[in-house]
Amino acid sequence: MSNQPFTHLDVLESESIHIMREVAAECKNPALLFSGGKDSIVMLRLAEKAFRPARFPFPLVHIDTEHNFPEVIACRDKLASDLGERLIVRSLDGSIKKGTIVLKNADQGRNAFQSVTLLETIAEFGFDACIGGARRDEEKARAKERIFSFRDEFGQWDPKNQRPELWDTYNTRVHAGENIRVFPISNWTEMDIWEYISREKLYIPDIYYAHEREVIRRDNGILPVSHLVQPRSGETVEKLMVRFRTVGDMTCTCPVESHARNAQEIIEETAITRITERGATRMDDQTSEASMELRKKEGYF
Amino acid sequence: MSNTTQLLRFITAGSVDDGKSTLIGRLLHDSKSIFEDQLSAITKTSERRGGMGAVDLSLLTDGLQAEREQGITIDVAYRYFATPKRKFIIGDTPGHEQYTRNMVTAASTANLAIILIDARKGVLTQTRRHTFIASLVGVPHIVLAVNKMDMVGYSEETFDAICAEYRAFAAQLGVHEMTCIPMSALNGDMVVERGENLNWYQGSPLLELLENVVIDHDINTTDFRYPVQWVCRPQTQEYHDFRGYMGRIESGEIAAGDEITILPSGRTTKVKEIVTYDGNLQRAYAPQSVTLTLTDEIDISRGDMFVKSATMPQASKEFEAMLCWLSESPLDLSRKYIIKHTTRVVKCLFARLEYRVDVNTLEQHNSATLNMNDIARVAMKVQQPLVFDSYIKNRFTGSFIVIDEATNNTVAAGMII
Numbered sequence: 001m002s003n004q005p006f007t008h009l010d011v012l013e014s015e016s017i018h019i020m021r022e023v024a025a026e027c028k029n030p031a032l033l034f035s036g037g038k039d040s041i042v043m044l045r046l047a048e049k050a051f052r053p054a055r056f057p058f059p060l061v062h063i064d065t066e067h068n069f070p071e072v073i074a075c076r077d078k079l080a081s082d083l084g085e086r087l088i089v090r091s092l093d094g095s096i097k098k099g100t101i102v103l104k105n106a107d108q109g110r111n112a113f114q115s116v117t118l119l120e121t122i123a124e125f126g127f128d129a130c131i132g133g134a135r136r137d138e139e140k141a142r143a144k145e146r147i148f149s150f151r152d153e154f155g156q157w158d159p160k161n162q163r164p165e166l167w168d169t170y171n172t173r174v175h176a177g178e179n180i181r182v183f184p185i186s187n188w189t190e191m192d193i194w195e196y197i198s199r200e201k202l203y204i205p206d207i208y209y210a211h212e213r214e215v216i217r218r219d220n221g222i223l224p225v226s227h228l229v230q231p232r233s234g235e236t237v238e239k240l241m242v243r244f245r246t247v248g249d250m251t252c253t254c255p256v257e258s259h260a261r262n263a264q265e266i267i268e269e270t271a272i273t274r275i276t277e278r279g280a281t282r283m284d285d286q287t288s289e290a291s292m293e294l295r296k297k298e299g300y301f
Numbered sequence: 302m303s304n305t306t307q308l309l310r311f312i313t314a315g316s317v318d319d320g321k322s323t324l325i326g327r328l329l330h331d332s333k334s335i336f337e338d339q340l341s342a343i344t345k346t347s348e349r350r351g352g353m354g355a356v357d358l359s360l361l362t363d364g365l366q367a368e369r370e371q372g373i374t375i376d377v378a379y380r381y382f383a384t385p386k387r388k389f390i391i392g393d394t395p396g397h398e399q400y401t402r403n404m405v406t407a408a409s410t411a412n413l414a415i416i417l418i419d420a421r422k423g424v425l426t427q428t429r430r431h432t433f434i435a436s437l438v439g440v441p442h443i444v445l446a447v448n449k450m451d452m453v454g455y456s457e458e459t460f461d462a463i464c465a466e467y468r469a470f471a472a473q474l475g476v477h478e479m480t481c482i483p484m485s486a487l488n489g490d491m492v493v494e495r496g497e498n499l500n501w502y503q504g505s506p507l508l509e510l511l512e513n514v515v516i517d518h519d520i521n522t523t524d525f526r527y528p529v530q531w532v533c534r535p536q537t538q539e540y541h542d543f544r545g546y547m548g549r550i551e552s553g554e555i556a557a558g559d560e561i562t563i564l565p566s567g568r569t570t571k572v573k574e575i576v577t578y579d580g581n582l583q584r585a586y587a588p589q590s591v592t593l594t595l596t597d598e599i600d601i602s603r604g605d606m607f608v609k610s611a612t613m614p615q616a617s618k619e620f621e622a623m624l625c626w627l628s629e630s631p632l633d634l635s636r637k638y639i640i641k642h643t644t645r646v647v648k649c650l651f652a653r654l655e656y657r658v659d660v661n662t663l664e665q666h667n668s669a670t671l672n673m674n675d676i677a678r679v680a681m682k683v684q685q686p687l688v689f690d691s692y693i694k695n696r697f698t699g700s701f702i703v704i705d706e707a708t709n710n711t712v713a714a715g716m717i718i
Contacts, residue, residue, distance in 0.1 A: 006307070006586075006588075006589075007306055007307065008306050008307055008308035008387070008388040010589075011307075011308045011588060012308065013590075014549060014588050014589055014590040015588075017549070017590035018530070018549045018590050021530040021531045021547055021548075021590070022530065022644075024531055025530055025531045025603050025644070048578055049577070049578040049579075049590075050547070050590070051533070051547075052578050053533070053535045053537075053539075053540045053543060053545075053576075054533050054534065054535035054536075054537075054540075055535070136379045136381070137380075137381045140378075143378045143379055143380065144376050144377070144378050144379075150709075159376070160376075162376065163710055163711045164402055164403075164405075164406045164627045164711050164714070165406060165711070166405070166406055166409040166410075166700070166702055166711075166714045167409045167410060167696065167697065167700045167702075168410075168549075168697070169641055169642070169643075169700065169701065169702045170641075171641065171702060171704055171709070171710075171711045173639075173704060173709040174709060175709065186379075187379070187381075187390060189381045189383075189388075191383065192388075273336075274336055274337045275336055275337055275338050276336045276338055276339060279336065279338030279339070
């Protein structure tokens with residue numbers, strides 16, 4: 001590697017491609033979880049780099065909470081269709097109709113319920129591996145998770161009993177009914193994602209960039225006003241310049257105030273921000289110290 | 302930053318008592334990599350536990366509920382931080398004796414190991430253990446961080462004595478690429494800043510060393526090794542006859558037109574093109590992931606290895622290896638296991654247990670089995686030949702994992718001698 005300097009992004013990219021190819025080669029029936037969010041859009045580009053000029057050796061799967069921002073769903077559909085890859089969508093509403101998800105009230109946050117529909121979808125198609133775009137820097141439970149993360153037949157993660165993972169030699173073996181979650185961008189940070197989006201000129205939903213939006217202030221956060229979130233008495237609607245650092249369930253995903261209009265300006269903001277990505281944007285992660293760990297134990301990706 | 306920054310992976314070995322969490326906390330804090338919400342969360346937890354005003358920085362890395370409840374570290378935690386010069390991945394491993402397997406795991410991908418000692422205590426059994434494991438797993442660079450210098454009056458004599466003892470020990474293990482740094486993680490001396498208290502020390506503070514240590518040669522740059530991961534056959538109109546061999550260059554380099562040998566068959570051919578999504582390349586280097594097309598049609602599948610070298614790898618059904626047993630179920634010499642080596646998966650059995658190494662004294666003992674955390678030299682037999690180099694020459698083609706077919710667990714890590 002003497003002539004050509006390899007940057008950290010080159011090394012991370014090569015690692016991710018290597019991981020995706022291992023899944024394709026060793027797993028019988030894998031799927032790529034794709035939501036239309038920035039991390040999963042990076043995953044699509046990595047899959048292109050891993051498998052072109054052939055098609056992807058797996059379908060794209062989205063577990064739709066029906067609480068997604070419309071811009072994100074539009075981007076999801078556009079990218080899947082531009083790439084000519086198969087997109088499978090399964091909705092939480094399907095599980096609600098079947099009675100496998102029971103909501104306390106119609107507009108409550110739905111992130112935690114994604115596990116149910118995800119496990120039903122895995123069973124429906126017999127997936128033995130689901131490739132996801134989670135990163136270790138996102139959350140402290142994720143920091144302990146393997147790249148190839150084994151789940152038992154109930155979809156459960158057992159953090160105290162994980163398979164050791166050495167070198168780049170991944171153990172992909174499962175028995176029937178069990179599956180593996182694979183995280184090719186485990187070692188990427190929020191900053192790496194933005195630098196990659198900038199370098200690769202990736203198309204992402206425009207709500208990631210600064211725009212004027214009606215918001216209300218609730219529970220120490222800013223919430224976007226939508227058909228799911230309406231001002232309660234005493235709350236006033238404000239218009240702010242904001243962008244989303246993550247795009248999840250509209251009822252609990254908060255934007256941050258920002259004037260960054262492109263990836264480069266977001267990189268500059270990310271370099272000086274003093275709040276973590278999830279800390280700034282996800283109300284459901286702050287309910288307890290172990291929110292994410294508990295969700296993962298129940299089958300969340 | 303994105304145009305030139307390199308990635309450095311390092312591990313920290315030492316116990317909480319040596320100030321390991323304080324050191325990591327200091328690196329993250331002084332490089333401005335701790336976020337306000339993280340700090341406020343661990344401050345709250347520290348207060349709830351009745352911590353006496355001090356924020357417990359170990360809470361940053363203890364990600365699991367059980368760890369926070371019990372105040373212990375169970376597993377390797379990965380943390381990320383960056384300076385304008387480099388991006389860093391820290392593999393933080395627990396220091397307890399029973400966690401040899403975690404250190405082996407984290408060390409397997411590390412460029413550098415920081416071995417932490419308390420200046421008051423000097424070189425301890427655990428220091429020797431950590432150094433042995435780092436050398437066994439072939440971590441290319443070792444830094445001895447002599448911490449708590451404030452507790453010994455910042456004494457140069459104390460530091461020199463510790464370094465001399467440590468260097469003598471490390472030399473026995475064949476460790477030569479090492480640096481000793483005196484520091485006080487608590488006061489911040491020689492971690493990120495030089496501080497005022499260690500002016501007699503001529504070397505760099507820790508972070509400066511992490512930013513500048515040369516890692517270009519941590520990968521073997523001479524022997525081209527390319528395990529085939531996946532055969533790409535698009536079978537579309539446009540790419541009707543395309544047959545590409547996808548993989549990652551684990552070591553060395555390759556150019557279009559180079560003659561290569563395909564192992565284990567031994568057939569030779571030439572590289573026609575180096576295909577990537579971003580266009581064809583004239584030349585590619587480890588650790589790039591690429592797709593190679595060849596001038597001849599040859600039957601090639603996953604598990605084959607392309608090589609180009611004056612020194613060929615070995616292809617054999619028998620070899621000896623150093624093994625770290627990782628599983629709670631002991632080794633059963635009467636059973637067959639599975640080996641995954643590069644992209645090849647084969648059945649194996651343990652022909653002989655040569656000896657077990659006491660990681661504390663480095664003495665060799667006879668042993669009838671292996672238990673979790675044991676390190677041993679073994680002779681192995683495999684069903685089909687593996688194509689390998691010695692681990693010392695090549696970390697990627699010299700390593701393997703052992704899988705128990707009954708449970709599918711990874712039960713051992715091996716390094717071929």
